[in-house]
Amino acid sequence: MDCLIKFLLFLLLSLLISSNFTHGAEFLYNICNNSSNFTSNSTYRANLNSLLSSLSSNSTNSTQYYLNGFYKTSAGRNPDEVYGLFLCRGDASTEECRDCVATASRNIIQRCPVQKTAIVWYDLCLLRYENDDFFTTVDNSPTVYMWNVNNVTQVVRFTALLITLNQAAYEAAAAPSGSKRFAVTRNSTEFGNLYTLVQCTPDLSGGDCTRCLQSAIGKIPIGKRGGRVLTPSCNLRFDLYPFYNQSFAPPLPSPPTPTPISSEGKSSLSAITIVAIVVPISFSVVLFCMGYLFLRRRARKKYESMEQYNVGNEITTAESLQFDFATIEAATDNFSDNNKLGAGGFGEVYKGRLPNREEIAVKRLSRSSGQGVEEFKNEVILVAKLQHRNLVRLLGFCLEGGEKILVYEFVPHKSLDYFLFDPEKQGLLTWSRRYKIIGGIARGILYLHEDSRLRIIHRDLKASNILLDGEMNPKISDFGMARIFGVDQTQGSTNRIVGTYGYMSPEYAMHGQFSVKSDAYSFGVLVLEIISGRKNSSFYQTDGVADIVSYVWKHWKNGTPLQVLDKTLAETYSRNEVMRCIHIGLLCVQEDPADRPSMANIVLMLDSYSVSLPMPKQPAFFIRSETDGSFVMKGFLSDQSTRQSAPVSVDEQSITEVYPR
Numbered sequence: 086m087d088c089l090i091k092f093l094l095f096l097l098l099s100l101l102i103s104s105n106f107t108h109g110a111e112f113l114y115n116i117c118n119n120s121s122n123f124t125s126n127s128t129y130r131a132n133l134n135s136l137l138s139s140l141s142s143n144s145t146n147s148t149q150y151y152l153n154g155f156y157k158t159s160a161g162r163n164p165d166e167v168y169g170l171f172l173c174r175g176d177a178s179t180e181e182c183r184d185c186v187a188t189a190s191r192n193i194i195q196r197c198p199v200q201k202t203a204i205v206w207y208d209l210c211l212l213r214y215e216n217d218d219f220f221t222t223v224d225n226s227p228t229v230y231m232w233n234v235n236n237v238t239q240v241v242r243f244t245a246l247l248i249t250l251n252q253a254a255y256e257a258a259a260a261p262s263g264s265k266r267f268a269v270t271r272n273s274t275e276f277g278n279l280y281t282l283v284q285c286t287p288d289l290s291g292g293d294c295t296r297c298l299q300s301a302i303g304k305i306p307i308g309k310r311g312g313r314v315l316t317p318s319c320n321l322r323f324d325l326y327p328f329y330n331q332s333f334a335p336p337l338p339s340p341p342t343p344t345p346i347s348s349e350g351k352s353s354l355s356a357i358t359i360v361a362i363v364v365p366i367s368f369s370v371v372l373f374c375m376g377y378l379f380l381r382r383r384a385r386k387k388y389e390s391m392e393q394y395n396v397g398n399e400i401t402t403a404e405s406l407q408f409d410f411a412t413i414e415a416a417t418d419n420f421s422d423n424n425k426l427g428a429g430g431f432g433e434v435y436k437g438r439l440p441n442r443e444e445i446a447v448k449r450l451s452r453s454s455g456q457g458v459e460e461f462k463n464e465v466i467l468v469a470k471l472q473h474r475n476l477v478r479l480l481g482f483c484l485e486g487g488e489k490i491l492v493y494e495f496v497p498h499k500s501l502d503y504f505l506f507d508p509e510k511q512g513l514l515t516w517s518r519r520y521k522i523i524g525g526i527a528r529g530i531l532y533l534h535e536d537s538r539l540r541i542i543h544r545d546l547k548a549s550n551i552l553l554d555g556e557m558n559p560k561i562s563d564f565g566m567a568r569i570f571g572v573d574q575t576q577g578s579t580n581r582i583v584g585t586y587g588y589m590s591p592e593y594a595m596h597g598q599f600s601v602k603s604d605a606y607s608f609g610v611l612v613l614e615i616i617s618g619r620k621n622s623s624f625y626q627t628d629g630v631a632d633i634v635s636y637v638w639k640h641w642k643n644g645t646p647l648q649v650l651d652k653t654l655a656e657t658y659s660r661n662e663v664m665r666c667i668h669i670g671l672l673c674v675q676e677d678p679a680d681r682p683s684m685a686n687i688v689l690m691l692d693s694y695s696v697s698l699p700m701p702k703q704p705a706f707f708i709r710s711e712t713d714g715s716f717v718m719k720g721f722l723s724d725q726s727t728r729q730s731a732p733v734s735v736d737e738q739s740i741t742e743v744y745p746r
Contacts, residue, residue: 110184110185110188110189110207110208110209111207111208111209112192112205112206112207113206113207113208113229113231113313113315114205114206114229114231114315115193115196115197115203115204115205115206116203116204116227116229117196117197117200117202117203118200118201118202118203119200119642119643120202121200121201121202121216122199122200122201123199123200123201124199125198125199127165128161128165129161129165129167129201129216131161132160132161132165132166132167133160133167133194133214135160135161136158136159136160136167136168136169136214137169137190137193137194137214138190139158139160140156140158140169140170140171140186140190140212141186141187141190143156143158144156144171144173144182144183144185144186144187154172154173154174154175154177154182154265155170155171155172155173155265155286155287155288156170156171157169157170157220157288158170159218165216166216167201167214167215167216168214168215168216168217168218168219168220169212169213169214169215170212170213170214170220170286170288171186171189171210171211171212172210172211172284172286172287173185173186173209173210174208174209174210174267174282174284174329175265175266175267175268175269175284176267176269176282176329176330176331177209177210177330178330181209182209182210185207185208185209185210186210186212188207189205189207189210189211189212190212192205193205193212193214201215201216202214202215202216204227204317206229206315206320211315211317211320213317219317220288221288221289221290221293222318223289223293223296223297223318224316224317224318225297225300225301225316225317225318225319226316226317227316227317228301228304228314228315228316229313229314229315229316230304230306230312230313230314230315230591230595231306231312231313231315232306232309232311232312232313233309233310233311233312233324234309235309235310236308236309236310237276237308237309237310239275239276240307240308242275243274243276243308244305244307244308246272246274246276246279247279247281247305247323248302248305250270250271250272250279250281250323251270251281251283251298251302251305251321251323252302253270254268254269254270254281254282254283254298254321255268255283255294255295255298255299255302255321256295257270258283258284258285258294258298259285259291259292259294259295259298260291261291265284265287266284266285266286266287266289266294266319267282267283267284267285268282268283268284269281269282269283269329271327276325277325278325278326278327279323279324279325280323280324280325280326280327280328280329281321281322281323282321282322282323282328282329283298283301283319283320283321284319284320284321285297285298285318285319286317286318286319289318289319293318294319297316297318297319298319298321300316301314301316301319301320301321302314302321304595304596305321305323306595307595307596307597308597310324310325311323311324311325312324406465406469406479406480406481406482406492407481407482407483407484408481408482408483408490408492409483409485410483410485410486410488410490412439412440413437413447413483413490413492415440416437416438416439416445416447417435417436417437417447420433420435420447420449421435424436424437426446426499427499427500432448432449432450432451433448433449433451434446434447434448434449435447435449436495437492437495444495445480445492445493445494445495446492446493446494446495446496447490447491447492447493448490448491448492448493449488449489449490450488450489450490450491465479465482465491470537471532471533471537471541471564473528473529473532473536473537474525474558474560475525475526475528475529475532475558475559475560475561476529476532476533476560476561476562477493477494477496477552477560477561477562478493478494478560479491479492479493480492480493480494493562496552496553496554496560497554497555498552498553498554498555498557499552499553500548500549500550500551500552500553500562501522501548501549501551501552501553501559501615502547502548502549502551502620504553505548505614505615505618505620506548506618506619506620506623511618511651511653512653514557514615514618514653515654515657516654516657516658516659516662516663518557519615519616520659520662520666521557521558521559522551522553522557522558522559522615523612523615523666523691524688524691524692525558525559526546526551526559526561526608526611527608527684527687527688527691528688529559529560529561530543530546530561530604530605530608530684531684531685531687531688533561533604534601534604534683534684534685535684535685540601541564542599542600542601542603542604543561543564543604543607544593544599544603544604545563545585545588545607546561546588546604546607546608546611547585547588547607547611548611548614548615548620550562550563551611587610587621587622587632588606588607588610588611588621589603589606589607590602590603590606590607590678591606591676592678593606600678601683601684602678602679602681602683603678604684605673605678605681605682605683605684605687606673606674606678606681608673608684608687609634609669609670609671609672609673609674609681610633610634610670610673610674612666612669612670612673613633613634613637613649613667613670613671613674614633615666616637616649616650616651616663616666616667616670617633617636617637617649617650617651618651618652618653619633619636619651620633621633621634634674634704635704636649637649637667637670637671638671638703638704641667641671641701646664646667647660647663647664649667650663661694665690665691665694665698666691668698668701669682669687669690669691669698671701671704672698672699672701673687674704675701675702675704676702676703676704677702680702
């Protein structure tokens with residue numbers, strides 16, 4: 086009886102485990118290249134149908150084209166020949182591969198109905214086709230990034246472990262014996278068990294597979310608990326739970342075994358020899374470390390004293406603007422709800438009136454908010470120095486009894502998003518006002534980047550951080566996340582990614598690299614929102630696009646850019662101004678920061694029609710998914726301490742690099 090119960094429990098557990106890995110047909114992402122299309126009754130379409138049928142029927146066959154899980158073929162003759170392949174994940178069973186390829190073959194035509202070049206990724210397979218021969222060629226574009234929205238602690242340590250594991254995996258996948266070009270690794274770390282998976286298309290050589298995966302590893306999301314990098318030729322994934330089917334996975338690559346030092350024989354080293362070698366080296370190392378630490382401490386003390394001097398001077402200068410807490414309480418009627426203007430990421434904002442009848446806006450930082458004393462000082466120091474008509478003006482601050490309060494000029498019309506995304510208020514933003522707002526924001530950012538005494542990167546430009554005064558002039562606000570640059574400094578990096586997804590440039594969101602060009606990207610998204618009257622995050626599963634960038638780009642490529650215009654503008658807009666602003670917005674959201682215009686050039690483009698604009702390249706799309714209970718485009722959580730179960734879905738972010746052809 087006991088044996089029967091144990092058998093049944095084992096059977097049930099096996100079914101539960103296997104059920105965690107039956108989601109091979111779960112869609113991840115697709116890209117359709119609009120540079121070359123075909124018609125529904127064309128020869129190319131007939132060849133494509135033949136190709137997809139061949140791919141689907143060969144998903145379970147072992148053929149001369151390598152092995153189960155991978156197949157490549159072509160159909161037709163030039164100029165209508167079409168080349169295609171599928172690749173199933175190396176741990177997929179024959180049935181899972183068959184189902185995934187069949188689903189991909191059906192759906193890719195629905196998703197890319199007239200495009201000659203397309204690729205679709207599912208959890209357990211990819212399928213792609215083109216009108217050019219791409220076999221045995223490394224192709225890293227397009228690239229799709231996905232990551233868990235949950236961060237890890239000790240980012241540097243985690244990233245180092247992750248890179249080490251991925252390197253071990255790609256060495257195994259690229260090895261001559263690795264015909265499937267697939268490998269997994271796992272390691273027990275202070276973060277929990279860390280799992281990685283890498284794979285190349287088997288038609289690549291070992292060297293090409295290595296190059297492809299090295300490029301992908303360089304794009305790993307920094308500081309995230311899990312993530313993926315998907316390209317046409319290779320892909321990788323990592324997480325803190327076993328997401329692959331371990332019963333189908335190949336053996337884990339073993340770490341190299343150190344060669345022991347023999348205690349006997351001719352090859353052994355005597356104790357005297359060892360001491361003679363080790364002692365001088367150890368002594369030299371100790372001397373070097375002591376000297377290094379001495380010099381470092383000396384330099385650090387000098388730096389800290391300078392830093393304290395500089396910050397002290399700044400705060401001393403700002404102390405003339407200091408308010409006492411009692412004055413702030415009286416001005417806001419003890420922070421009455423009737424005076425509340427709104428709430429932001431770091432606290433609440435109240436309207437107030439000083440004894441001299443001057444109206445003020447009081448930003449009261451939450452004691453539990455992420456903005457601590459350093460961010461508070463940062464905002465005080467920055468805004469106190471900045472004087473521009475398109476920047477909000479700081480009147481004072483209060484730092485008393487645990488309270489951190491900023492006092493600004495009162496801006497009566499609240500923020501831009503209050504009007505822009507409200508159907509009842511959108512009509513108040515005529516085109517002339519929107520064009521004025523776009524120009525004002527551009528001049529404000531230009532001042533931050535080039536014309537103020539400091540070079541400042543805002544890092545959190547968005548509609549809710551643009552305030553509107555009584556004449557609807559824009560004023561950039563919220564400098565808590567801003568960074569000061571040196572005169573000659575052009576970019577910086579950080580492990581602490583702050584800001585708002587959807588407005589972040591890809592290089593900042595992925596790798597923490599920010600510059601004046603990352604602000605330009607945010608400005609581009611903001612311009613497209615102002616033109617369309619639609620919020621960047623409002624496009625999920627609507628209009629066949631994922632975000633406002635892809636929405637505008639789709640119409641731009643189709644020759645219908647004016648269709649993105651806010652319908653409330655009717656015929657009251659200037660066609661030339663709208664077209665120029667759309668053009669500038671798309672230039673700003675290009676994937677390569679070097680391709681984006683500087684703010685000086687943007688202001689010139691807006692002010693002068695004699696300046697010719699280059700054609701924009703296909704942008705880097707920024708996708709945000711909604712939680713719907715499935716893993717598609719989601720992150721994942723796993724409670725390792727209590728159970729091993731299917732992941733619970735949470736929001737995951739993805740960024741896409743697209744075809745440069």
